[in-house]
Structure formats: C-alpha cells, structure tokens
Amino acid sequence: MQEIKITRAATLKEKPDSSTLVFGKSFTDHMFIADYYQGKGWCDPRIVPYGPLQLDPAAKVLHYAQEIFEGLKAYRTADGAIQLFRPMDNIRRMNLSAERLSLPQVPEDLALAGITELVKLEQDWVPHEKDTSLYIRPFLIGVDPALGVHSSHHCQYIVIVCPVGAYYPEGLAPVKIYVEDQDVRAVKGGTGMAKAGGNYAASLRAGDRAESKGYTQVLWLDGVERKYIEEVGAMNVMFKVGGKILTPDLNGSVLDGITRRSCIQLLKDWGYEVEERRISAEELFEAARNGAMEEAWGTGTAAVVSPIGELAEGDEKVIINNNEIGPVTQKLYDELTGIQWGRNADPHDWIMKL
Numbered sequence: 001m002q003e004i005k006i007t008r009a010a011t012l013k014e015k016p017d018s019s020t021l022v023f024g025k026s027f028t029d030h031m032f033i034a035d036y037y038q039g040k041g042w043c044d045p046r047i048v049p050y051g052p053l054q055l056d057p058a059a060k061v062l063h064y065a066q067e068i069f070e071g072l073k074a075y076r077t078a079d080g081a082i083q084l085f086r087p088m089d090n091i092r093r094m095n096l097s098a099e100r101l102s103l104p105q106v107p108e109d110l111a112l113a114g115i116t117e118l119v120k121l122e123q124d125w126v127p128h129e130k131d132t133s134l135y136i137r138p139f140l141i142g143v144d145p146a147l148g149v150h151s152s153h154h155c156q157y158i159v160i161v162c163p164v165g166a167y168y169p170e171g172l173a174p175v176k177i178y179v180e181d182q183d184v185r186a187v188k189g190g191t192g193m194a195k196a197g198g199n200y201a202a203s204l205r206a207g208d209r210a211e212s213k214g215y216t217q218v219l220w221l222d223g224v225e226r227k228y229i230e231e232v233g234a235m236n237v238m239f240k241v242g243g244k245i246l247t248p249d250l251n252g253s254v255l256d257g258i259t260r261r262s263c264i265q266l267l268k269d270w271g272y273e274v275e276e277r278r279i280s281a282e283e284l285f286e287a288a289r290n291g292a293m294e295e296a297w298g299t300g301t302a303a304v305v306s307p308i309g310e311l312a313e314g315d316e317k318v319i320i321n322n323n324e325i326g327p328v329t330q331k332l333y334d335e336l337t338g339i340q341w342g343r344n345a346d347p348h349d350w351i352m353k354l
C-alpha cells in the first residue's frame with residue numbers, strides 16, 4: 001500500500017461538549033480520501049483538512065446515485081485506549097456493496113488504513129463519557145464528470161468521523177412501529193442487500209408518513225407479496241415468540257447487519273433457538289394477539305438495540321411486553337455494549353485495538 005500523505009489543518013476546531021452530542025452533526029478536523037482510476041488503480045491516499053469536496057456538477061454520484069457507505073464506531077475503554085468493533089466485517093460488506101453498484105473493490109489494507117490512520121490522528125476526538133463514541137462513516141462514490149449512464153472510471157473512497165453520544169439519551173425507551181403498506185424498501189435482485197445511499201432516499205417518504213402518524217419508524221414488508229417482514233427503518237429486526245428468537249433470513253433484500261450477526265451469535269451462546277426464516281406480519285400480529293409475543297427489537301450500529309413497544313398495521317395496534325424493554329433485549333444491549341467499550345470479555349475476537 002502507498003504511504004498516506006497527511007496535510008494538517010491550519011487551525012483546529014473547538015470540540016463539542018460530550019454531554020450534548022447530536023448524532024452526525026459535528027465532524028472532526030480531518031478526513032481521509034483515496035482516488036481510483038480505471039486502468040491505474042487506487043492512488044494518492046491522503047488525510048486532509050475536513051471540508052467541502054470539489055465535485056464536477058456532472059459527477060455520476062449526483063445524478064445516478066453511484067454511492068455506497070458503511071458505519072462503525074471507535075470506542076474509548078476505561079484505560080483510555082481506543083478500539084474498533086468487527087471493522088473487517090464492515091470492510092468486507094463495503095466491497096460486497098461496491099460490487100453491486102459497479103464501484104471498484106477497495107483493497108482491505110487500504111480500506112482499514114483509511115479508518116485506523118484517521119482515527120489515530122483524531123484520537124482526541126474520541127470522547128470519554130459513558131455511552132459516547134466516535135462514529136466512522138466510510139463511503140465510496142463514482143465521480144466521472146459525464147452524464148452517460150455508465151459506471152465511473154474515477155471513484156473516491158472517503159472516510160469522515162464524528163463524535164456521537166448515546167443514540168437514546170433518555171435510555172432505551174421502546175419505539176412505536178408502523179407496518180408500511182405502500183412503499184417497499186427493496187426487492188430481491190435490487191440493492192437492498194447493499195448499503196447504498198439510494199435505498200435511503202427511497203425510504204424517506206414512508207418514514208416521514210409514519211412520523212406524521214406518531215410512529216418512530218416503519219416495518220418494511222417484502223416487495224413481491226407484501227406479506228413478509230424484512231427490516232425496521234434502517235435496522236434489522238428480531239422477535240422473541242414462545243421462547244424462540246425469530247428474524248428474517250438474508251433473502252437478498254435484507255441487509256446483512258453486523259449487529260444482527262453479533263446478536264444471533266450471543267443468543268446462540270446463551271442457548272436460545274434462533275430461527276432465520278420468512279416471517280409474515282400476520283404471524284407476528286397473531287402471536288401478539290394470543291400472548292406468545294414476548295419481545296421485539298431492532299438491531300444496528302447506531303443504537304445497538306432498539307426495543308419495539310407497539311406495532312400498528314392499518315387500524316390494528318398491538319402492544320409488546322407492556323411497552324417496556326424486555327429482559328433479552330436489555331441483556332443483548334448490556335453484553336454488546338460491554339464488549340464494545342471493553343468492560344466485558346471478547347470471546348469471539350470482535351475487538352480490534354488501535
């Protein structure tokens with residue numbers, strides 16, 4: 001790998017108050033960029049002062065959404081060290097997403113160095129307060145200045161980082177979820193299994209509609225039969241029904257979440273039976289009506305786990321676990337955050353120390 005050239009910012013920003021951090025708003029002093037040219041490969045890896053990108057107005061990403069991204073965090077441990085959680089899983093998923101969007105593969109050593117070297121340079125930005133971390137957003141864009149519908153010959157891999165607080169500052173309060181019956185997020189053969197920005201653009205309308213009805217997020221149904229549940233907002237989703245854990249299988253339109261994967265492992269470690277399969281919304285409502293539904297929660301890097309207290313579809317509403325966080329949801333949260341912040345043992349080698 002080529003050496004990363006560092007250009008330091010002339011003046012450094014004032015760091016925000018760690019007790020009032022808002023997710024994704026205050027970025028650090030520097031960012032990482034590398035360029036890719038077809039025929040030449042990756043070149044010019046560099047860390048430069050954080051600031052606006054120079055993009056041609058015809059850049060492919062702006063018109064045809066040739067973009068994919070990742071999200072992970074750097075955690076401060078009690079002894080002041082900094083560590084990452086399963087970063088190679090993010091890098092491998094980024095390359096799967098890249099393949100789907102006809103973006104070039106980023107060599108794993110370059111992808112990782114972009115993250116680790118930036119976090120090391122910005123180490124004073126990794127906050128110390130409980131539940132805070134440095135959120136890392138790597139992304140890949142096609143920037144050819146041409147409106148023809150072709151994949152880009154010039155692409156960029158960029159990493160930006162921002163300190164973040166607890167996703168739910170008031171604690172893990174259960175959220176209300178609306179089963180979306182009009183828009184779909186993804187179909188098999190589409191881009192649902194990729195972390196592509198375009199998926200998010202297409203999901204905003206349903207999220208806005210759910211919010212205007214008083215719900216936090218939507219539960220997405222499959223795009224073909226509109227019967228089987230897939231994800232909740234931008235999180236994977238799990239249910240505890242009759243003692244067993246149910247979660248949709250990775251059917252080609254569900255994103256392969258790293259938190260999902262980690263929760264499944266922990267649940268199996270604890271002796272739970274985990275069924276990854278097709279689950280209809282009707283099956284869930286029936287389980288809730290007859291008392292078999294014990295807990296429901298979303299999983300994702302930003303919030304770790306997010307308990308679901310109410311599900312609504314059309315005029316029907318069901319309350320889950322008395323609208324309180326359930327014991328398994330709480331245990332998953334405690335165990336995963338314990339590993340991430342270095343309070344608990346790491347039996348599966350998920351932690352990479354910086």
Ligand SMILES: *Cc1c(COP(=O)(O)O)cnc(C)c1O
Nearest residue numbers: 234235236255257258259300301
């Ligand atoms: C990122 C994401 C998730 C969660 O993935 P994690 O790796 O656990 O953060 C789930 N669903 C969608 C659509 C996502 O974009």
